[in-house]
Amino acid sequence: MLRRAIENLGSRTIDGVWRIGFAARFFVAVLLHSGTAFRRFGLTIREMYFSGVLSLIIILVSGLFVGMVLGLQGYETLQTYGSEEALGILVALSLVRELGPVVAALLFASRAGSAITAEIGLMKATEQLTAMEMMAVNPIARVIAPRFWAGVISMPFLAALFSAMGIFGGYLVGVQLIGVDEGAFWSQMQSAVDFEEDILNGIIKSVVFGVAITAIALFEGYDAPPTAEGVSGATTRTVVTSSLAVLALDFVLTAFMFRGV
Amino acid sequence: MTASNNDRFDSVQDDALVEIRDVVFGYGARPVLQGINLTARRGQVVAIMGSSGCGKTTLLRLIGGQVRATQGTVRVAGESLGELDAEGLYRLRRRMGMLFQFGALFTDITVFDNVAYPLREHTDLAEETIRDLVLMKLNAVGLTGAADLMPSALSGGMARRVALARAIALDPMLVMYDEPFAGLDPISLGVTGNLIRRLTDTLGLTSLVVTHDVQESLKIVDYVYFVSAGVIVAEGTAAEILASDLPYVHQFVHGEADGPVPFHYQAPAYAEDLGLRSSRA
Amino acid sequence: MSKTVLDLWVGLFVIAGIAALLFLALKVGSMTAVNVGNSYEVVARFDNIGGLKPRAPVKSAGVVVGRVASIQFDNETYEAAVTLRIDKRYQFPKDTSAAIMTSGLLGEQYIGLEAGGDDKMLKDRDRIFLTQSAVVLENLIGHLIYGKAQEGAPQ
Ligand SMILES: Nc1ncnc2c1ncn2[C@@H]1O[C@H](COP(=O)(O)OP(=O)(O)O)[C@@H](O)[C@H]1O
Numbered sequence: 001m002l003r004r005a006i007e008n009l010g011s012r013t014i015d016g017v018w019r020i021g022f023a024a025r026f027f028v029a030v031l032l033h034s035g036t037a038f039r040r041f042g043l044t045i046r047e048m049y050f051s052g053v054l055s056l057i058i059i060l061v062s063g064l065f066v067g068m069v070l071g072l073q074g075y076e077t078l079q080t081y082g083s084e085e086a087l088g089i090l091v092a093l094s095l096v097r098e099l100g101p102v103v104a105a106l107l108f109a110s111r112a113g114s115a116i117t118a119e120i121g122l123m124k125a126t127e128q129l130t131a132m133e134m135m136a137v138n139p140i141a142r143v144i145a146p147r148f149w150a151g152v153i154s155m156p157f158l159a160a161l162f163s164a165m166g167i168f169g170g171y172l173v174g175v176q177l178i179g180v181d182e183g184a185f186w187s188q189m190q191s192a193v194d195f196e197e198d199i200l201n202g203i204i205k206s207v208v209f210g211v212a213i214t215a216i217a218l219f220e221g222y223d224a225p226p227t228a229e230g231v232s233g234a235t236t237r238t239v240v241t242s243s244l245a246v247l248a249l250d251f252v253l254t255a256f257m258f259r260g261v
Numbered sequence: 262m263t264a265s266n267n268d269r270f271d272s273v274q275d276d277a278l279v280e281i282r283d284v285v286f287g288y289g290a291r292p293v294l295q296g297i298n299l300t301a302r303r304g305q306v307v308a309i310m311g312s313s314g315c316g317k318t319t320l321l322r323l324i325g326g327q328v329r330a331t332q333g334t335v336r337v338a339g340e341s342l343g344e345l346d347a348e349g350l351y352r353l354r355r356r357m358g359m360l361f362q363f364g365a366l367f368t369d370i371t372v373f374d375n376v377a378y379p380l381r382e383h384t385d386l387a388e389e390t391i392r393d394l395v396l397m398k399l400n401a402v403g404l405t406g407a408a409d410l411m412p413s414a415l416s417g418g419m420a421r422r423v424a425l426a427r428a429i430a431l432d433p434m435l436v437m438y439d440e441p442f443a444g445l446d447p448i449s450l451g452v453t454g455n456l457i458r459r460l461t462d463t464l465g466l467t468s469l470v471v472t473h474d475v476q477e478s479l480k481i482v483d484y485v486y487f488v489s490a491g492v493i494v495a496e497g498t499a500a501e502i503l504a505s506d507l508p509y510v511h512q513f514v515h516g517e518a519d520g521p522v523p524f525h526y527q528a529p530a531y532a533e534d535l536g537l538r539s540s541r542a
Numbered sequence: 543m544s545k546t547v548l549d550l551w552v553g554l555f556v557i558a559g560i561a562a563l564l565f566l567a568l569k570v571g572s573m574t575a576v577n578v579g580n581s582y583e584v585v586a587r588f589d590n591i592g593g594l595k596p597r598a599p600v601k602s603a604g605v606v607v608g609r610v611a612s613i614q615f616d617n618e619t620y621e622a623a624v625t626l627r628i629d630k631r632y633q634f635p636k637d638t639s640a641a642i643m644t645s646g647l648l649g650e651q652y653i654g655l656e657a658g659g660d661d662k663m664l665k666d667r668d669r670i671f672l673t674q675s676a677v678v679l680e681n682l683i684g685h686l687i688y689g690k691a692q693e694g695a696p697q
């Protein structure tokens with residue numbers, strides 16, 4: 001009984017380590033075969049449609065609502081200290097530094113990441129990837145790399161759109177609805193939000209998240225057992241793993257970027 | 262015919278497109294092929310037969326270079342696959358076509374684009390030339406009318422014919438078919454069989470057909486190999502096979518339930534499983 | 543979906559994304575952050591910088607003319623050495639004074655420059671000698687309570 005448990009643990013550990021090694025090799029192979037994704041940029045553009053454009057609606061709508069909630073809640077809190085004018089700062093900094101990159105990434109993971117995993121997993125299960133290899137076409141270069149770069153390029157745009165939409169939502173609620181002074185809203189925001197410190201760091205975050213999510217999604221699809229359960233399990237794992245990865249990376253990046261400054 | 266007679270081909274080696282010599286292969290520790298010898302000469306339709314799970318698909322994977330033999334050599338067009346690097350392998354694969362069991366068509370693009378795929382990937386032909394070529398290949402499999410359909414709108418037999426058109430798009434020297442007859446109605450069966458024979462003859466291909474449909478394939482093949490337990494147990498021309506009285510071949514050709522190939526997968530005796538003492542040992 | 547329609551959508555997506563980035567950079571943040579190429583640095587030493595932080599604004603007559611580039615502690619004089627990065631467009635006389643001020647009662651701290659009357663202008667790597675430290679509220683209150691107000695505003 002105990003022995004079996006230990007054996008089980010051992011083999012799971014070995015499996016895990018093996019998978020990490022395979023994932024690392026996969027990632028290196030994707031980077032090495034990225035030439036095609038740029039030489040034939042049409043391939044990447046096509047994938048940007050599926051991961052970027054199709055995620056637009058959910059990103060824009062969520063951004064608007066998150067910003068509107070920030071406007072309401074922020075006003076409630078700031079009002080007690082008589083500093084409603086700082087609403088612009090609060091909304092903008094929360095969005096640009098944290099909520100924009102993180103929430104956009106979480107939405108991207110569940111909208112585009114899961115789709116990528118399911119697609120690659122099914123392509124593998126129906127032998128499309130093998131067929132490609134037998135046609136002397138490298139699936140890593142032709143299928144995986146364009147999706148990877150499309151995700152990496154789309155993510156910062158999506159995060160920026162989320163933040164912009166959120167700030168607009170905060171403006172709608174704060175200025176138009178509640179009546180915070182419009183001039184103060186924007187000018188305080190401008191003087192407090194630093195380009196490098198806040199906006200650039202937010203963009204860097206979203207690029208890192210884009211790399212993490214697409215790499216995880218592609219790997220899970222590529223590694224999925226070629227069965228219906230295999231693909232569905234891999235899709236779930238993509239959403240769970242990449243969401244956790246986004247939150248953990250966010251902590252690490254925030255600690256590096258805004259530490260003690 | 263005899264159980265093994267490689268010697269008779271060694272004299273005509275330049276004629277051999279695919280040569281497999283003493284190949285041993287296994288997935289992990291589990292051996293699948295244990296010393297296979299096989300030759301396919303140019304212009305022939307060669308069938309590889311054997312019961313399910315005996316390693317026929319694995320054999321095709323070896324020839325396509327998807328897996329490498331642990332021992333022995335696999336030669337295609339004179340090149341030893343074990344010694345090729347990735348680039349050499351891809352160069353060789355451009356001259357091979359493979360028809361997968363379920364077609365393996367790209368489901369996100371139309372039939373036309375599927376057939377055009379290898380042309381667009383490997384040539385710089387003008388879109389008009391590609392169009393002509395694709396329609397010609399589709400015509401060869403009798404599916405010009407399906408050019409604008411998505412693969413999901415095709416029946417199993419049609420999908421396989423489209424896959425065949427795609428496999429021959431680059432005019433390969435070798436086409437491998439993995440179970441082209443499985444799950445087809447009798448008419449499609451005949452159509453597919455004739456198609457393989459006709460394409461082989463008109464395009465000057467060599468065809469390797471993995472199948473367990475004995476009756477249909479014996480009508481079209483030049484030479485047959487029987488695989489069992491990881492080795493070639495019998496080989497010969499269609500006529501020789503039909504006339505053979507080797508028990509294994511006889512059982513296979515005439516579809517008898519029991520014979521040298523047991524009905525049961527290797528397992529401890531059923532009685533032992535039930536916890537009883539086996540009387541048979 | 544035909545290839546051109548798809549390209550069009552992706553094009554719109556990229557344009558919208560860039561527009562959003564520009565909106566963030568120009569309207570939300572102040573892209574006017576002084577960049578290294580068009581600026582010069584001067585050092586000012588303070589006894590006490592209070593809550594001053596790197597990147598805090600440097601203002602003159604209420605206009606932002608630069609930012610605090612870095613803050614170091616000088617272990618020999620026990621002073622804070624604050625490097626100011628000032629936009630090249632704004633030139634100040636050599637005897638300009640720097641003071642650490644607070645916007646509002648509890649707001650963020652910034653450095654205020656008050657121009658002097660010297661003919662020579664401050665150059666890169668120069669030092670501002672006239673400085674006024676931050677007003678530390680606790681000290682001020684302490685001074686008031688213990689009647690030591692005559693020691694006055696911190697020098
Ligand atoms: N990728 C694989 N990994 C491990 N074992 C495999 C793999 N593919 C096939 N096998 C095993 O190898 C044996 C031969 O398989 P295959 O060549 O597909 O047989 P078939 O003659 O039916 O085409 C089977 O027992 C199968 O279980």
Ligand SMILES: [Mg+2]
Nearest residue numbers: 317318319439
């Ligand atoms: Mg098979």
